[in-house]
Amino acid sequence: MIGIDLGGTKAAGGIFQLEGALLTKEVKKLEGRTGEAVGMLIVDLVNELLHTAEEEGWQVTAIGICVPGIYDENTNTVWAPNIPGWEEFKLKDVVEKGINISGIPVAIDNDRSCSILAEVWKGKAKGCKHALFVTVGTGIGVGIWANGTVLNGAHGIAGSIGWMGMDVALSSTDRQRGNLEQYASGSGISSHAAKLLEESPEVESGLRKISKETLSTEDVFKAYETDDPIAVSALETAISYWGVFAANLISTFNPEKIIFGGGVFGPASQFMDKIISVSEQWAQPISFGKVTIEASTLEGDAGLVGAGYLALKSLRDKV
Numbered sequence: 001m002i003g004i005d006l007g008g009t010k011a012a013g014g015i016f017q018l019e020g021a022l023l024t025k026e027v028k029k030l031e032g033r034t035g036e037a038v039g040m041l042i043v044d045l046v047n048e049l050l051h052t053a054e055e056e057g058w059q060v061t062a063i064g065i066c067v068p069g070i071y072d073e074n075t076n077t078v079w080a081p082n083i084p085g086w087e088e089f090k091l092k093d094v095v096e097k098g099i100n101i102s103g104i105p106v107a108i109d110n111d112r113s114c115s116i117l118a119e120v121w122k123g124k125a126k127g128c129k130h131a132l133f134v135t136v137g138t139g140i141g142v143g144i145w146a147n148g149t150v151l152n153g154a155h156g157i158a159g160s161i162g163w164m165g166m167d168v169a170l171s172s173t174d175r176q177r178g179n180l181e182q183y184a185s186g187s188g189i190s191s192h193a194a195k196l197l198e199e200s201p202e203v204e205s206g207l208r209k210i211s212k213e214t215l216s217t218e219d220v221f222k223a224y225e226t227d228d229p230i231a232v233s234a235l236e237t238a239i240s241y242w243g244v245f246a247a248n249l250i251s252t253f254n255p256e257k258i259i260f261g262g263g264v265f266g267p268a269s270q271f272m273d274k275i276i277s278v279s280e281q282w283a284q285p286i287s288f289g290k291v292t293i294e295a296s297t298l299e300g301d302a303g304l305v306g307a308g309y310l311a312l313k314s315l316r317d318k319v
Contacts, residue, residue, distance in 0.1 A: 003307030008082035016308035035085025043098035064310030066114035107314035114306030116143030135262035184241035243278020261296030
């Protein structure tokens, strides 16, 4: 199978054996491409992998594509907020028409769902019928595995957890990015730290040496290691948010496992014990006693691995 993981700046592609071994991997940068040009980049990547497979004597039986946004299977369209021109982009049509070998089935799903598929296939959710993957990067999303299948909702939007309300008071910022995402995403952590610096001019902080425009989540984590008060405050807030919304997920879905991943976990994996402690205070107690909360070990290839399993799953679903 071929798996393609499309991000905001690059597309990664790989060829997988049926049991999950990654045989080869290629990466192409978007380099400012928008709209149809991004679709054709994916077509080129797939065709290169098909050529490699032909040279090696491998038969490609399905293609899976992981996209950063929403895939609506009712209309076969993709909405990807970080790719201009992808408000209702018909990626499946573009790929099916553009690949050099006709008849290979193409399956598409969002990055949240592909991430939980990766965990089910090769990660911490292997053997689970009920599990959740929380991806924390620039934004926050949840891949939902319920009764042994991915739950995407009526229009492919389920798991857009960044909009979860964590406060009854609604601000204009909450409507733009979601209340949870405002404080507990990668971009939210850095913007919250910048806000704290502005609101507390009397507090000494090494983060003041960094301009507000360039202050990054990585800067906040580095400052946390030196007990910087602004970094500690920003990350303690994020920990509380992660713990409370994990509790909400436990009470809502009664999962066997919740797995945290994405670019922030990573460095935020050091906080798992604190997140679990907060979650215990808020979650339905019986459900909490039966769940395991841990960090992913798949790192940067979760989307690609999930796309590979998406391809495999599309074949199994047809049987």
